[in-house]
Amino acid sequence: MGHKGDALRQRIVASADQLFYQQGYENTSFSDIAEDVGISRGNFYYHFKTKDEILNAVIDTRVTDIEQMLKEWSKQYTDPRERIELYIDILTSHQDNITSHGCPIGSLCTELAKLSHVMLHDANKMFSAQRDWLTMQLRELGLGKEARQVAMHLLARTQGIATIANAFEDKTFLRQEVKHLKQWLGSL
Amino acid sequence: MGHKGDALRQRIVASADQLFYQQGYENTSFSDIAEDVGISRGNFYYHFKTKDEILNAVIDTRVTDIEQMLKEWSKQYTDPRERIELYIDILTSHQDNITSHGCPIGSLCTELAKLSHVMLHDANKMFSAQRDWLTMQLRELGLGKEARQVAMHLLARTQGIATIANAFEDKTFLRQEVKHLKQWLGSL
DNA sequence: GTCTATATACGGATAGAC
């Protein structure tokens, strides 16, 4: 380890993350990433020995970033309802990317499941980090044992919206469903 | 055309369909399909010239099958609520496949979107056939202009359930959400 | 129609010069 401070490594991970999201994991080659970063294929292998290794770095970075963001929200906002609304609003603020490429987390998990890739179990940590945070917010909102189940429900709702908005390339549908989702939140 | 009666061709399409579902489109090679059908690669190319051609056949067959099934349901059942319940029950009856490989339609659309594949527009007909049928059922149920929007909502709900059940390989969650979905249907 | 080569391209991964 001790790689965290390596700027080039971070640039590679950022490029890989974007390309995996836009083109898919399998469909993205080392050449694609190397070209995007501006280094040669050979140099690339100095930083990452295998494709799985970079996938692992991409997932790890995303999990960390998600946890960081949610922790920040918990610090900056006191109302759990407001926090969840912020969470739902990600759909709207990323509507262009979502209609073009789907949800970066959902689509990666879907692909890894097809590849029977062992790293699916690491990838779904990107989901469970959200699930656990949402569960906490729902508990603060007064929900009891059912909080976790409701959190999973919300997770699924956002995934469904992303999948359909992507399949139909339909931003209007996405915004409609976000409105619907906020009404649902208000009814809790 | 005139290919419809060709038994071997149908077997190839059925194999391709299954393999695309289980392994993904890109990750499935001609060798995989040929081996599964029990023919040589060379023979394969006699029936389908390109990979896109077989993808097209797979999608066409699925669209036809979906329309056929829904038309059958409309014939055999009179209560629109019962029909929609039947639709929701697909999730339960396919729970093993869904937790292992996701929704065959949603995951294919997700993959084609990543590949910027032109056939995404054909693939989402698998969805719109369902949307249109659901819209009709909801109209019979007494809904007005909002019927189509509610149909899209239901579509998204099922997709979200499939994506999350797949990512977590969680059948229990799937069944929970199906129950939830039926409560929602009852409240319409 | 079905088969066995085979052409060609590209993928991941390595070796070794600088």
Place this chain on the structure above:
DNA sequence: GTCTATCCGTATATAGAC
């Protein structure tokens, strides 16, 4: 550390024998 050159496997697709 970064590069070029290369190995090797596999993929799509074609040619041509039977």
